[in-house]
Every structure is written in structure tokens, then in C-alpha cells.
Amino acid sequence: MSKEIIKIQDLKREFTMGTETVHALKGISFSIQEGEFVTIMGSSGSGKSTMLNILGCLDQPTSGLYEIDGVSVKDLNRNQLATIRNEKIGFIFQSYNLLARTSAIENVELPLLYNSKITSEERRERAIKALEMVGLGERLHHTPSQLSGGQQQRVAIARSLVNNPVMILADEATGNLDTRTSYEIMSLFQELNRKGITITFVTHEPDIATFSSRTVVLKDGEIMQDYKNHNIQSAAEELAKLPKQDH
Amino acid sequence: MRVLNLLKIATKAIVLNKTRTLLTMLGIIIGVASVIAMLAIGEGSKESIRSTISAMGSNMITVRPGADDSGPARGSGGDVQTLVLEDYEKIKKDADLLNAITPVVNSGGQVINGSNNWPSSIYGVNPDYLSIKVVGLQSGSMFTDAEVKSASKVALIGQTVVDNVFPNGEEPVGQMIRFNNIPFKVIGVLEEKGENTFGQDQDDIVIAPFTTVQKRILAIDYLNQIMASAVSEDDAPAAVEQVTEILRAQHKLLDSEDDDFTVRSMEELISTFSSTSEMLTILLVAVASISLLIGGIGIMNIMYVSVKERTKEIGLRMAVGAKGADILMQFLIEAILISITGGVIGVLLGLGATVFIEEFLNWPTSVALYSIIISFAVCAITGIFFGWYPARKASALDPITALRYE
Numbered sequence: 139m140s141k142e143i144i145k146i147q148d149l150k151r152e153f154t155m156g157t158e159t160v161h162a163l164k165g166i167s168f169s170i171q172e173g174e175f176v177t178i179m180g181s182s183g184s185g186k187s188t189m190l191n192i193l194g195c196l197d198q199p200t201s202g203l204y205e206i207d208g209v210s211v212k213d214l215n216r217n218q219l220a221t222i223r224n225e226k227i228g229f230i231f232q233s234y235n236l237l238a239r240t241s242a243i244e245n246v247e248l249p250l251l252y253n254s255k256i257t258s259e260e261r262r263e264r265a266i267k268a269l270e271m272v273g274l275g276e277r278l279h280h281t282p283s284q285l286s287g288g289q290q291q292r293v294a295i296a297r298s299l300v301n302n303p304v305m306i307l308a309d310e311a312t313g314n315l316d317t318r319t320s321y322e323i324m325s326l327f328q329e330l331n332r333k334g335i336t337i338t339f340v341t342h343e344p345d346i347a348t349f350s351s352r353t354v355v356l357k358d359g360e361i362m363q364d365y366k367n368h369n370i371q372s373a374a375e376e377l378a379k380l381p382k383q384d385h
Numbered sequence: 386m387r388v389l390n391l392l393k394i395a396t397k398a399i400v401l402n403k404t405r406t407l408l409t410m411l412g413i414i415i416g417v418a419s420v421i422a423m424l425a426i427g428e429g430s431k432e433s434i435r436s437t438i439s440a441m442g443s444n445m446i447t448v449r450p451g452a453d454d455s456g457p458a459r460g461s462g463g464d465v466q467t468l469v470l471e472d473y474e475k476i477k478k479d480a481d482l483l484n485a486i487t488p489v490v491n492s493g494g495q496v497i498n499g500s501n502n503w504p505s506s507i508y509g510v511n512p513d514y515l516s517i518k519v520v521g522l523q524s525g526s527m528f529t530d531a532e533v534k535s536a537s538k539v540a541l542i543g544q545t546v547v548d549n550v551f552p553n554g555e556e557p558v559g560q561m562i563r564f565n566n567i568p569f570k571v572i573g574v575l576e577e578k579g580e581n582t583f584g585q586d587q588d589d590i591v592i593a594p595f596t597t598v599q600k601r602i603l604a605i606d607y608l609n610q611i612m613a614s615a616v617s618e619d620d621a622p623a624a625v626e627q628v629t630e631i632l633r634a635q636h637k638l639l640d641s642e643d644d645d646f647t648v649r650s651m652e653e654l655i656s657t658f659s660s661t662s663e664m665l666t667i668l669l670v671a672v673a674s675i676s677l678l679i680g681g682i683g684i685m686n687i688m689y690v691s692v693k694e695r696t697k698e699i700g701l702r703m704a705v706g707a708k709g710a711d712i713l714m715q716f717l718i719e720a721i722l723i724s725i726t727g728g729v730i731g732v733l734l735g736l737g738a739t740v741f742i743e744e745f746l747n748w749p750t751s752v753a754l755y756s757i758i759i760s761f762a763v764c765a766i767t768g769i770f771f772g773w774y775p776a777r778k779a780s781a782l783d784p785i786t787a788l789r790y791e
Binding site: 191197216217220223235237239240244248249251253254301 | 387390393394397401697698700701702703704705706707708709710711784785788
């Protein structure tokens with residue numbers, strides 16, 4: 139396949155709790171190609187969150203190699219990590235993490251505020267484009283309290299897209315949503331993926347994995363399974379199968 | 386660009402928490418407003434004292450009989466008879482730092498013109514008096530040295546006396562008035578000077594040759610006072626020294642003996658009054674500064690709460706690429722904005738209070754530019770000082786912990 143976005147080799151992460159050392163990740167290796175839709179699965183304690191933090195450049199490995207878009211993260215300082223997060227990663231969280239009492243467009247602009255290369259006109263333009271991509275072109279000036287959960291998560295997705303990241307990193311992005319809305323969100327992810335956007339989705343819900351192109355299963359800090367999904371379900375079709383709701 | 390963005394973020398946070406921000410500012414507002422008002426009152430009274438005294442002649446030196454009356458239980462200077470005409474002549478001859486000198490004898494009494502009468506004071510002086518007191522004439526002319534020598538019964542009167550004994554607007558010059566039943570010919574009217582800070586009417590005065598007052602009104606041969614003026618304001622202290630030396634020699638005082646007279650310059654008088662009002666100002670400003678300090682602590686308190694409350698927001702900002710310095714600047718700018726906005730409101734309120742004090746309480750006030758500049762500087766420093774620690778704390782947060790904070 140094409141370009142390698144993520145390259146991980148023998149990656150270890152240890153935490154010291156008092157006198158004890160906890161091995162959260164015990165030597166993991168995998169890579170993600172451009173255009174993939176990867177779910178990282180695992181129950182709690184599997185090292186999933188640690189993996190997510192490292193993938194998101196919020197944390198650094200104890201040993202081993204982690205490269206994102208050709209940049210080795212291991213020796214970067216706090217500020218350099220912030221720049222990587224700003225330019226290469228789009229975050230999506232379970233609880234949306236939108237700024238309260240702040241309009242959708244301003245929420246989406248947020249990552250670009252920390253990039254001094256972007257002018258305020260370009261910032262506004264890109265934010266509008268991102269909101270249109272997630273189907274919220276009509277709700278630019280709504281604040282989170284005026285939006286439904288699904289719409290809030292769409293704003294968060296637009297925020298993750300606005301900096302043209304090499305990868306979107308979603309953490310239980312459908313965890314707070316009902317089935318219908320989560321299928322809607324998943325179908326949006328699939329749509330974005332079809333446009334060539336690389337997505338890494340961390341979750342513990344097995345049905346989410348059926349919508350992705352590849353699944354990595356973690357257990358006790360090691361990769362238990364890593365398989366391609368040859369029978370990708372369409373979230374849009376699943377959505378259509380759901381019993382009709384009264385509106 | 387970057388700072389501009391941060392400024393925008395900080396402004397937004399302030400606008401979103403209007404009530405809280407206003408309450409936080411209140412301490413600063415009250416602090417600044419009171420500092421401005423207190424300083425304005427202090428400056429105002431100082432200035433009015435200074436202008437009153439310089440209107441009396443800032444180079445002026447006075448010699449009074451009797452020792453310095455600042456000690457307890459002394460007789461009033463006027464009762465002591467240690468100052469005589471020879472003292473005046475000796476000083477006039479020997480003191481080269483003086484350019485004008487006059488003996489002074491004074492008495493209270495009744496000014497009478499026909500059926501009109503008015504209680505006033507008569508000052509017996511020589512022609513130098515006008516230049517020493519920096520007073521001109523409205524009309525007529527000053528008496529001459531010859532008229533002093535011959536103890537002529539001529540007088541000049543102030544506007545208040547004119548108003549009261551010539552109520553029908555007649556021209557006073559050339560008329561005859563009586564002071565304590567001694568007839569005087571009015572030869573001039575003094576320029577109007579108004580009230581001084583101590584509320585004395587400076588126009589309620591009659592002046593005449595000192596010889597005339599000494600012989601015909603008081604029947605004394607000593608002087609109540611000697612007034613002189615130094616060559617310049619800077620020479621006044623040296624002139625005081627010189628006069629003191631001359632008088633000690635003249636009075637044949639031993640080294641062990643105290644002066645039996647008191648020499649004062651206006652400068653001393655100014656500093657005596659100023660130091661009192663300065664002390665008061667310092668006291669008032671100290672009290673006001675404490676409220677400014679409390680205002681600052683209020684800011685720190687709110688910034689702490691704000692950082693705690695917005696931990697998750699900080700985590701998010703870091704996740705999308707905010708550096709520690711960005712977070713630090715955001716909170717610091719927020720603190721400074723609060724304190725400076727508070728400062729602006731405080732200055733306006735202080736100026737308002739000053740106008741109120743001037744208009745309704747009739748206290749002299751004067752807003753010094755430096756007090757506004759200092760208030761602003763203090764506000765900015767307060768913001769930086771009390772905003773730094775909470776901002777520093779925010780910037781040092783671990784993004785993972787901050788994101789998970791509930």
C-alpha cells in the first residue's frame with residue numbers, strides 16, 4: 139500500500155508506582171498506512187489508553203520506536219510534541235470536549251489558533267469548510283448547549299479535520315451516543331475514510347470494529363490479534379435497518 | 386499574531402464570566418479609585434497652601450520678637466518687646482541677601498468714614514512693604530520715605546475696607562477716614578487678594594507709615610515684626626541665617642543663650658504645612674494601597690478557581706497543540722486584563738469622586754498625572770504578580786491528566 143503514517147517497533151511503556159514497575163505496553167510493533175481505518179480494541183487494563191496517549195503524542199514511550207509521518211517522537215520535548223499534535227493529529231474524545239458557550243465555528247477554529255502560520259481569514263474559511271464536511275454548514279454559530287450529542291460530536295470531528303492532520307485519533311468517539319446516532323457518526327467516519335483520511339479508532343465495543351478496515355486487539359500490553367477486515371459493514375446500511383423513529 | 390490570538394481567547398473568557406470578572410475587579414476598582422481620590426485631596430491641599438503662601442511672597446522672611454513659639458506655654462509674640470527700630474536699621478545695613486525690608490507695627494481698630502464704620506487692622510510699614518508682600522495698587526500711590534520720616538497721617542486701604550466704609554461707590558483716594566479716631570488721608574487702594582487658605586481676608590487691611598502707627602495709635606517704641614524679602618527664593622535660608630547672626634550680635638546674646646527673636650522664611654512655613662498634609666496623604670494612600678493589595682489577592686483567588694474549573698479545557702487546548710507558554714500567556718493575559726480593566730474603571734471612578742469632593746465638599750483637589758500612571762502600573766504589576774502563579778500552575782499541567790479531569 140501507500141505511505142506509512144505510523145510506524146511502531148518494539149514499543150514499551152513502563153510506569154513506576156511506588157516501588158513497583160507496571161509494564162503497560164510490553165514491546166509492540168505495528169504500522170498504519172495512509173488511508174487505513176484501524177480500530178484498536180481491548181478491555182480495560184489492556185494498555186489501550188496508554189497506546190492512545192502515545193499515538194496522540196500526549197505521552198512518550200519508555201523504549202522502542204514511534205514515528206508519525208516520518209518524525210520520531212521519542213526525543214521530542216513538550217513544545218515539539220505540542221507542535222506535532224497541532225499539525226499532524228486530529229483528536230476526537232468520548233465527551234466531545236467542546237468549549238462551552240462558544241460557537242461551533244470558534245470551537246473548530248481552536249487548533250488553528252495555535253498555529254501562527256495561519257491567518258484569521260484562512261482560519262475562518264477552513265473552519266466553515268470542515269463544518270460543511272460534517273453536515274453542520276447551517277449551524278456555524280450554535281453553541282454546544284444548542285446542539286444534540288450527535289451534532290456536538292460532529293463539531294468535534296470538524297475540529298479534528300480542520301488542521302488537515304495525517305491521522306484522526308478517536309477515543310471511544312461513540313461511547314456517549316445512542317445506537318442510531320453512533321451509526322450516524324460511524325457512517326460519517328466511513329465517508330471521511332473514503333475521501334482518504336486515515337482514522338485510528340480506540341474502542342472496547344466490538345461492533346464498531348466491523349465498520350473499520352483493520353482491527354488491532356490488545357491484551358495485557360501485547361498485541362493479541364491484528365487482522366484485516368474483509369467484510370466491512372456499511373454504517374449507512376446498518377442505520378437504514380434500524381427501526382424507524384418518530385420525528 | 387500569536388499574542389493577538391491569545392488576547393482574543395482571554396477576552397472571550399472574561400466576557401463569558403462577566404459577573405465573576407466584575408466582582409473580581411471590584412477590589413482593584415475600589416483600590417485604584419481611592420488611591421486617585423486620596424492623592425488628589427492631598428495634592429490639592431498642598432497646592433492651595435503653597436499658592437496661598439507664595440501669594441504672600443515666597444521670598445518673604447519674618448522676624449518676630451520672642452523665642453520660637455513652638456514650645457509649650459509661651460506668651461504671644463506681640464507682648465515681647467525685644468525687637469526695636471535699631472534692629473531693623475542694623476539688618477538693613479548689614480544683610481546683603483535681602484533686597485527689601487520693613488519694620489511692622491500693627492493694631493486692631495475701627496475704621497470710620499462718616500456714619501460707616503468697620504473693624505479692621507492697621508499695619509504700620511515702610512514703602513518696601515508692597516514689594517515684600519507682592520501686592521500692587523488699584524489706584525492712588527504708596528506713601529514715600531519722606532512721609533514715613535514725618536509720620537504723615539496717610540493710609541492705603543484694602544478692598545474689603547473700601548466696600549464697607551465707602552458703600553456708595555465713591556472714589557476713596559483723597560478722602561479722609563479715621564482709624565481709632567486718628568484722621569488719615571486715603572492715598573491709595575490695594576490690589577484685591579481675596580481669602581487665603583486659612584480663611585483670612587487679605588483685603589481687610591489698612592496700611593500706613595510705621596512711624597505714624599507707632600506714635601499716634603500705639604504709642605510704643607518697639608516693633609511687632611520685621612518683614613524682609615530675600616534676593617531670591619533659593620537665598621531665603623541663607624538670609625535667615627544672616628539675619629539671625631546680625632540680631633544675635635545686636636542683642637549681645639551669649640553662645641549659651643537662646644535667641645530672643647524668631648526668624649522664619651516662607652519656605653519653612655510651606656514645608657511645615659505641607660509636611661502635615663503630606664503625612665495625611667501618605668496615611669490615606671497606605672490605606673488605599675491595602676485595598677489594592679486585597680484586590681490583587683482577589684484576582685489570584687479567582688484565577689486559581691478558574692484554572693481548576695477549566696482543567697479539562699486546558700487539557701483540550703494542549704491536546705490540539707497549545708504549548709505550555711500559550712496556556713501561561715492565556716491566563717496571565719486574562720489576569721492582566723482583569724486588573725487593567727479594573728484600573729481603568731477605578732481611575733474613572735476616582736476622577737468622578739474627585740469632582741464630587743471638589744464640587745460638593747468644597748475641598749481643594751488636584752489630580753496629579755503621576756497618580757494615574759502609578760495606579761496603572763500598579764494594576765499591571767498586580768495582574769502579573771497575582772496571575773503568574775495560577776497561570777504557571779495551569780501551564781505545567783499534564784495534558785493526559787487534564788483531559789481526564791472531571
